[in-house]
Amino acid sequence: MSIVLGPHQYGKAENRIVRIYRDSPRHEIHDVNVSTALRGAFDAAHLTGDQAAVLPTDTQKQTAYSYAKEKGLTSIETYGLELACHFVDDVAPVSGARIEIEEYAWERAVVDGAEHDFTFVRKGQEVRTAAITVEGERDDQRSWVIGGFKDLVLLKTTGSEFHGFLEDDYTVLQPTTDRIMATSLVAQWRFFEPEGGWASIDWEATYSGIKATMTAVFANLHSFALQQTLYEMGKAVLEAYPFLAEIRMSAPNKHHFLYDLSPFGVTNDNEVFNADDRPYGLIQASVLRDDAPDAGPAWTVAGGFA
Amino acid sequence: MSIVLGPHQYGKAENRIVRIYRDSPRHEIHDVNVSTALRGAFDAAHLTGDQAAVLPTDTQKQTAYSYAKEKGLTSIETYGLELACHFVDDVAPVSGARIEIEEYAWERAVVDGAEHDFTFVRKGQEVRTAAITVEGERDDQRSWVIGGFKDLVLLKTTGSEFHGFLEDDYTVLQPTTDRIMATSLVAQWRFFEPEGGWASIDWEATYSGIKATMTAVFANLHSFALQQTLYEMGKAVLEAYPFLAEIRMSAPNKHHFLYDLSPFGVTNDNEVFNADDRPYGLIQASVLRDDAPDAGPAWTVAGGFA
Amino acid sequence: MSIVLGPHQYGKAENRIVRIYRDSPRHEIHDVNVSTALRGAFDAAHLTGDQAAVLPTDTQKQTAYSYAKEKGLTSIETYGLELACHFVDDVAPVSGARIEIEEYAWERAVVDGAEHDFTFVRKGQEVRTAAITVEGERDDQRSWVIGGFKDLVLLKTTGSEFHGFLEDDYTVLQPTTDRIMATSLVAQWRFFEPEGGWASIDWEATYSGIKATMTAVFANLHSFALQQTLYEMGKAVLEAYPFLAEIRMSAPNKHHFLYDLSPFGVTNDNEVFNADDRPYGLIQASVLRDDAPDAGPAWTVAGGFA
Amino acid sequence: MSIVLGPHQYGKAENRIVRIYRDSPRHEIHDVNVSTALRGAFDAAHLTGDQAAVLPTDTQKQTAYSYAKEKGLTSIETYGLELACHFVDDVAPVSGARIEIEEYAWERAVVDGAEHDFTFVRKGQEVRTAAITVEGERDDQRSWVIGGFKDLVLLKTTGSEFHGFLEDDYTVLQPTTDRIMATSLVAQWRFFEPEGGWASIDWEATYSGIKATMTAVFANLHSFALQQTLYEMGKAVLEAYPFLAEIRMSAPNKHHFLYDLSPFGVTNDNEVFNADDRPYGLIQASVLRDDAPDAGPAWTVAGGFA
Known part of the structure; x- marks a missing residue:
């Protein structure tokens, strides 16, 4: 040793x-x-x-x-x-x-x-x-390129449900058919080098296209879970951009809790919320093209930490 | 005692x-x-x-x-x-x-x-x-209303000079006739209650109007000092909105230092800068209407600190 | 005008x-x-x-x-x-x-x-x-000196009550005779210049003495309110240091909420808490020597904001 | 596909x-x-x-x-x-x-x-x-345990040199035989489960022992590079704790630049420094026991990012 x-x-x-x-x-x-x-x-x-x-x-x-x-x-x-x-x-x-x-x-x-x-x-x-x-x-020589963004804060005031989940002895959460869904999205997508080389990629158009695609899915998909929304966002991006191998997403579920106004005789039909800081749900997922080239060291930080 | x-x-x-x-x-x-x-x-x-x-x-x-x-x-x-x-x-x-x-x-x-x-x-x-x-x-009953914003980050890539300043034994700064000027502006404006009462003010239109006015002055004024720019911004706001008594501004001068590329034989005609974090200049000024009603407790935080 | x-x-x-x-x-x-x-x-x-x-x-x-x-x-x-x-x-x-x-x-x-x-x-x-x-x-020439600290995070696990408060239609808080009290204290004390001039003050001994005094009061006083604790801390400092005119304190009440474990059949006798970020109580108070010299511009930041 | x-x-x-x-x-x-x-x-x-x-x-x-x-x-x-x-x-x-x-x-x-x-x-x-x-x-069932700390800010005012480095056309840095070395250390160490199971590890004594060991090496080693200091810190920890497989460190080199006071006729013999925020050097390294068991998923965050 x-x-x-x-x-x-x-x-x-x-x-x-x-x-x-x-x-x-x-x-x-x-x-x-x-x-x-x-x-x-x-x-x-x-x-x-x-x-x-x-x-x-x-x-x-x-x-x-x-x-x-x-x-x-x-x-x-x-x-x-x-x-x-x-x-x-x-x-x-x-x-x-x-x-x-x-x-x-x-x-x-x-x-x-x-x-x-x-x-x-x-x-x-x-x-x-x-x-x-x-x-x-x-x-x-080989090269790997990852594009991405962080801190894209998205919120929808309806069109999001959460129910039918697994319950155990520690489950007190009530199901809901209408909630605010909000996240501060981090996404990173891995390009693979096209036949024409890196120079053949229009980085600017790709960036704004990916952002628009993800935003559109977030808005249009009636969501039963943030997991589902993430997967569909990633899938739509890979479908639209054939030179992407993979997309990874990290999405805090930024909780907006319906505020209880009943002690004051005030009705609250999904109108007043408390935006809580911590804790938050955290969903992390990747979507892949199954024939994508190996990631190699694309994601690696030597000696560092996750 | x-x-x-x-x-x-x-x-x-x-x-x-x-x-x-x-x-x-x-x-x-x-x-x-x-x-x-x-x-x-x-x-x-x-x-x-x-x-x-x-x-x-x-x-x-x-x-x-x-x-x-x-x-x-x-x-x-x-x-x-x-x-x-x-x-x-x-x-x-x-x-x-x-x-x-x-x-x-x-x-x-x-x-x-x-x-x-x-x-x-x-x-x-x-x-x-x-x-x-x-x-x-x-x-x-009396009431005081202050509106404002913070963290409006403005930058102009030219149209800003700084020279002719006072020099003493500790002065090494070189004058310049073309520099980046950038700030993260904090502004607070004090309303006085109009004849028609608070309800007669269109808060939304006023807010966006003030922001647009300040941005326009920042852009259009050929500046010889951040002090001058601030004063003109404040003056333009008071001229446009007669129900404002006063505006206070706190403006960090976010330094963008021209990077010295001469050791590498590279010319740098105001093209590559280092955006420095600290220290920063800090200009704080107010612009007043000289017949404005007294501020009373409008700016006071009891027991607290500046 | x-x-x-x-x-x-x-x-x-x-x-x-x-x-x-x-x-x-x-x-x-x-x-x-x-x-x-x-x-x-x-x-x-x-x-x-x-x-x-x-x-x-x-x-x-x-x-x-x-x-x-x-x-x-x-x-x-x-x-x-x-x-x-x-x-x-x-x-x-x-x-x-x-x-x-x-x-x-x-x-x-x-x-x-x-x-x-x-x-x-x-x-x-x-x-x-x-x-x-x-x-x-x-x-x-006149001069004013303010000493202080910020971010002194103090917590006591007992010896703090809160009850007998005013109630109105929006009051749902339950009184308590035993709670965690925690704060991240900001304090600033204003010196006045002694006969012997500023040089006669031992700044280092004064600083550590004030910190020790405030910590001791926080610990020893059985508290019925953070307000009371702050006042006694300030009073003890002024009593100990005759060349202090005034002390100002800003103290967030960093809430530690007893976590409800009853749904799981678990007893929680003030043992498990959630340390919440926001909102927090905020108590701001000053304690003065009634014959203290005027503060003059000691606390003033020209053109700036509270 | x-x-x-x-x-x-x-x-x-x-x-x-x-x-x-x-x-x-x-x-x-x-x-x-x-x-x-x-x-x-x-x-x-x-x-x-x-x-x-x-x-x-x-x-x-x-x-x-x-x-x-x-x-x-x-x-x-x-x-x-x-x-x-x-x-x-x-x-x-x-x-x-x-x-x-x-x-x-x-x-x-x-x-x-x-x-x-x-x-x-x-x-x-x-x-x-x-x-x-x-x-x-x-x-x-298998389990992996990583201990660690972050934000341990260490500084030595002498006993650190940096010279003899590789130079190219972009090298303007001057060598030094006496500089401040400072870092805000992140370290994570991977345990392997001893014969006696996890319960046989004294987590508290191990934690304080590792911190003391690393601090002692930082202080005692006359340093020719932050790289060298990190390696020796990691090596000393692995030598002292046979149930550690690996240690990973991420160490910003928090630059303290000697301030040029010569324009004012003032000598500065390593006495006045500017503590700069950004950029900073960043050294990341791991030290391993060469017969350590495989890390498995110990460092993995699924779907997430480095």
């Missing part, structure tokens, strides 16, 4: 890069939070403190900022691929790189009915995410 | 009330966070622990929920006035009440190009606020 | 300064968050964008860091006075300065039973605070 | 259970945040909305509270095992359960030099964690 170093990675987390395009009077803004992580032959840094193979996290930061200009920063998936490939291709000890990105959306300020050229209001809704993993060099 | 009880108040904070209107197939939602505070003859509770004059904070909570149905919950200013007057009028020991409300906006989900009847997406932008104070009974 | 600029101030908020004393092998650490604000003749910056009187917030930052070395940073009250006097004395347009400071405590790591010379663990308990205001020059 | 349901789980997250032991005048408190998740034959809930196999998340909550009394709540690992086994053993459709727990430490208030019997101060330092997974029934 001996004690050994296990999987490990290191990088610079949460680089808050803002990229402005000002090539015309109508500026564009991309506002992101970039985390880089490198994997490879870094054992000596752990075992003896020898840094000879370690590209500093500061250097990773400088590169992330410089690439926002050198390579551009429009679709986060493309930017992440550029950055990951650079680390794997150009830094000898690096065998794998993982880039995680959050993007904060801005909308143009509307002034006198017209969109302003260079003034923006933070949109504040869901945060778009991406996680790009690249491994290997030249012909052996 | 003796030690005495000073100003005090008590209440129930952060009641998360959600009010649904479902009188037609097209539901409406109002999602608020309500805090109540009562002032009055509560010395005995402090001095001897005698609760005979103390209406429990739980009762204040029940009332806040019940009033969402009994009186309705559309404009938060109206709801806050109803609640505050109730406590002052109907609970003997209460001489004053302050109701603070936050409102979270939802927009209708758009499905196949149409707004959905009962599905909503949390808007996520600025939080609307109100603070209502009522004092005294019957003919002596 | 005309529209005018009201009270205003500006500064640099949340400078995260860490000061290490390493004059002996046993290092010392002071970890603070400093916000500066200046008041004075800055109207032109607002009205016309002219910055000639405006010392940049960046300069305020540089000064705050440099003073941590030049003047030292041990007691935050002393450091804040140094900084505030500098701005008022040395920067011509400045007529008043307010410095707000938070301090994060560290304790020495204990290794093999001994305190380590240069390794520290963040203590994580309450945050110490100070707010220093200085106005006027030379003989007219 | 078809679209199928992938891994999924559901449960009730963040039950804020407080358990008081009051069997003697000297009360004890255990303050936890419990999340339950069930895995098994729940496909119908997703595919058709049929809830017949679904034990409501509300029931899971009731059970978690009731077990705090029925089974007791002292060591979180034991409580988590009881709860997980119950769901797997007693609820037919459940084939696996995962219980995640956070524990918030309280220390006794010290009054007049003595520990108080029933008054506590929230300790505020690191949060203790556990994750228990149970699968299978009767002879086939």
Whole structure:
């Protein structure tokens, strides 16, 4: 028996890069939070403190900022691929790189009915995410792209039931045929690389299409459980986008409890609710294409935690 | 010399009330966070622990929920006035009440190009606020209403300069004629009661008008300082709404630092920035109508802190 | 009628300064968050964008860091006075300065039973605070010092009752003679300058003495209301420290609800509770020395909000 | 090709259970945040909305509270095992359960030099964690226990170097032979079940021993990289506790940048630092016993995300 170093990675987390395009009077803004992580032959840094193979996290930061200009920063998936490939291709000890990105959306300020050229209001809704993993060099290089969002807060005031559930000695919940259903949705979808390569994917149209599809299912499906709603959302997305292998969802059931006004002689026909913070239900599920290519390291964070 | 009880108040904070209107197939939602505070003859509770004059904070909570149905919950200013007057009028020991409300906006989900009847997406932008104070009974009753918002995040990518400032031995800042200006604006405006009474104010139109006015000034004014921008925003609001006495603003200058890419031979013409978290500039200012009625207790939180 | 600029101030908020004393092998650490604000003749910056009187917030930052070395940073009250006097004395347009400071405590790591010379663990308990205001020059200069803390989380598992309260139509709360009482206490105490000047106050001993006094009253007083506990805590502090004029407290009543286990045939004699997040009771009160000097601008934040 | 349901789980997250032991005048408190998740034959809930196999998340909550009394709540690992086994053993459709727990430490208030019997101060330092997974029934039942903590904030003011690193075209970082090293450590250690069963482990002594060991290595090791420090911390823990299979660590390198005071003619010999928020280095690593039993599902969160 001996004690050994296990999987490990290191990088610079949460680089808050803002990229402005000002090539015309109508500026564009991309506002992101970039985390880089490198994997490879870094054992000596752990075992003896020898840094000879370690590209500093500061250097990773400088590169992330410089690439926002050198390579551009429009679709986060493309930017992440550029950055990951650079680390794997150009830094000898690096065998794998993982880039995680959050993007904060801005909308143009509307002034006198017209969109302003260079003034923006933070949109504040869901945060778009991406996680790009690249491994290997030249012909052996493989890459995995995950797109997604978090904090998309959806609510329907009717069209949701919950009954017919399993009961045991600890069951006191009453069934209901009409409740508020609300969630703050996290979703991540794994692309597989199409014949035409990553460049053949329209990342922007795909992102807004997925969001619209999921919202539509949430709205239109008469729900008997949040589980059912999630599955149908995921299924609709995979049906619409053949280059998606898988979608994973994590959905808190944000409880809105009907408030008891009967002590005051007041009727409450699903009109007044208490929005509770904790605890919340938490439904986590994935929907897969059964012939999807293996996920490889797409979801892996070395040495880290679920 | 003796030690005495000073100003005090008590209440129930952060009641998360959600009010649904479902009188037609097209539901409406109002999602608020309500805090109540009562002032009055509560010395005995402090001095001897005698609760005979103390209406429990739980009762204040029940009332806040019940009033969402009994009186309705559309404009938060109206709801806050109803609640505050109730406590002052109907609970003997209460001489004053302050109701603070936050409102979270939802927009209708758009499905196949149409707004959905009962599905909503949390808007996520600025939080609307109100603070209502009522004092005294019957003919002596007076009320003060403050509207506002917080977390309206605005950014302009050009049209902002900063130079010509005072320098001393600790000054190293370089002047600039083109910078990003960004803030997460907090604003509170104090109404005075018009001849026609509070009911004559269109709270909803006023709110959206103020927000639009401030956004337009932020966008259109070529700025030489955030101070100047704030003053002009406040002035434009007071000019547009004669029933406003005063507006107070607290504006962090959210620094976006031009990233130095010169070590890498990369030109950065105001294109790549680091969005820094802390420290930030913080500009706080008020704009007043010089004949405005006195603020009275409108801004006061008894026993609390700035 | 005309529209005018009201009270205003500006500064640099949340400078995260860490000061290490390493004059002996046993290092010392002071970890603070400093916000500066200046008041004075800055109207032109607002009205016309002219910055000639405006010392940049960046300069305020540089000064705050440099003073941590030049003047030292041990007691935050002393450091804040140094900084505030500098701005008022040395920067011509400045007529008043307010410095707000938070301090994060560290304790020495204990290794093999001994305190380590240069390794520290963040203590994580309450945050110490100070707010220093200085106005006027030379003989007219006056200064106000507020000390305090926030986030001191106290809980007692018995020794707290709540009954005999006022009831109305919305009262459903049941009285109790034994409940958990818990709060996350914010307290701020206003010093007045003693005969011997500020330098005659032992800020460190005073701080730990006040905290110990308040904790002891919370523990020892059999409580009939959080109001009563707060008043007795404040009174004990003023009695112990004659150079304190006033103490203000803001105390959420962090509800711990007895969990109903009766449906499962399980007895719950004040043993299992649900710690609820929101809503919470909120008691705010001040205790004063009736001959205390006037607070002046000690509590004032110009242009800002409660 | 078809679209199928992938891994999924559901449960009730963040039950804020407080358990008081009051069997003697000297009360004890255990303050936890419990999340339950069930895995098994729940496909119908997703595919058709049929809830017949679904034990409501509300029931899971009731059970978690009731077990705090029925089974007791002292060591979180034991409580988590009881709860997980119950769901797997007693609820037919459940084939696996995962219980995640956070524990918030309280220390006794010290009054007049003595520990108080029933008054506590929230300790505020690191949060203790556990994750228990149970699968299978009767002879086939297996269980996995992970202990850990998060938010242990450690800092050393000297004894840390960083130099000799790899350089490329984007490297501007200067090497240093004396810097502040600080982190907010997350660690999780996987137990394997000893011959004597889980009951033979002293969870409390193990927890405090691991924390002390890691702190001692952080303090005593002269560090050439955070990587090295982490590895040595993990190695020391595995050496001290033979029933640990593995430890995973996630350590932000919380940068403290030496502040440049040279423009003001002030020397700064590692005395004044800026504590930066973002970006931060992030080192993630695991240390393993090379003959450790397989991790199985110990680290898995079905359908969720890293």
